[in-house]
Amino acid sequence: MSTIKKIAIIGTPDYELLARYAGRDFIDLDIGSDAPLSLAERYIPKIYCAILRTVVSNTMHHRDTIDCIIAEVGEAKCDGARLVCTLLERELGLTVIRSKQQDKASTPNPAPLSDSDLPLADKLAMIMDSYIAKGLAVKGHQPAREYTVLSDKQFRVGFWGVPPNDFSLLKLFPRETKVLGWTRSVEARVPWSLDYEMRIPDTLPTVFFTQSFCQKSSLARYLATKHNGLYVDMDEKLSASTRAKLEAFLELSAGIKPWS
């Protein structure tokens, strides 16, 4: 078993920072693992963003295998991450290398995965995977699956937001779902851009998703109201009620029936 410790990542740090650690093993602290979320209650409130609770519980659980943390704490992530990093640094004695991306003069890249015909969960997972792979300049990195890029007319619904803590929510959406918001901005390599995050197609019925207790909920709710979309927040797991609400919106606004 390797004794070389891993580089832990929070959010989408600057590529230049990631590139310094090319060749090392990485662990993405935002992604759920076998670490119970209740671990995090030692340092942060129970009523808190499930993704940040995941970050804290993962860090505690994997503490002995982590070399250092590279964390995005600027406008590409959230203020909660900035505060949580300080707690982890002080309480767990870990080195935290902070990335603060904001207001970069950068043209968004194309976002073919966001516009692909893949299942929505695969799109989101591949976008997040490819961010790190590209940042590490993994030679010849290609998405694991082949896909077709859809035209705007082919989309039936939009999904705006971050990858949810519970991916089962994504299974309710058809393949003709356009990825919007922060996740799309990650693929376009402008995750700090609020302007890009607020670009919504005029007529596409869109679900605006946030984790419960996330600061992005204000933006999601605002955009949902402005674009007659559906605002959905979810904590740890998809509840039966939230599932029903989503199914109703998909059926009534886009003719997508649960069994279709």
Next chain:
Amino acid sequence: MELTLGDFGTSYSKIKRGDKIEIVPSSELAKSGVTVDVGTGHNAGLYARRTINELVALSRGAQSIIDEDDFVVLDVGSRDIKYVRIRGGRFYDGDWNTICGAMAGFTIELLLKHLSVNLNELQASDMDIGITCGILGTGAVFDLIAEGLLPETAVSALIRGIAQNTYSFCKRPDKIYLSGGLCKVHAFIDSFPCEIVPVGRFVLVKGLSVSISDRA
């Protein structure tokens, strides 16, 4: 043969057999062994062979009984609140406040029993207590009583708070078609700052009938 239909809510269920609709406390259903052909509502999975989404049933039912192309229908249930806005005869937007911020009818019913207050004798309140939800509002009610207010006055203030929350929830329209068990309660209806048109408790059951006809 006509299908049996059911709207299985948290507190009350509405069961349609032929032309007759029966209202049954949901707590009695498990013992009765009832099963219907098509159902909706929070507990529909327990008692219906096929289920239809509540918001879909509300939308279809309202469109079949409201002769307008543009309207808002709001259903205030025991456990949740939901609304649909129709524009140009089509679904425009809607939402469903599932748990947090809802618990409307259930909380009111619990408080009425606990405080021995008669719902039909309550007057609409003019007191703004700014409740976050039914559950947290319960704490505010007990605080008001501790300050010397009559239980009736405190419960009316809670009901006004719930009415105002639901009004904001459905984006403050000029007129609301109100469905659900509270649609005949004056203390609730008179707490809205807009026109309220009660449409009764059977809109979702009507929506089931329409949905079946559409799919036949």
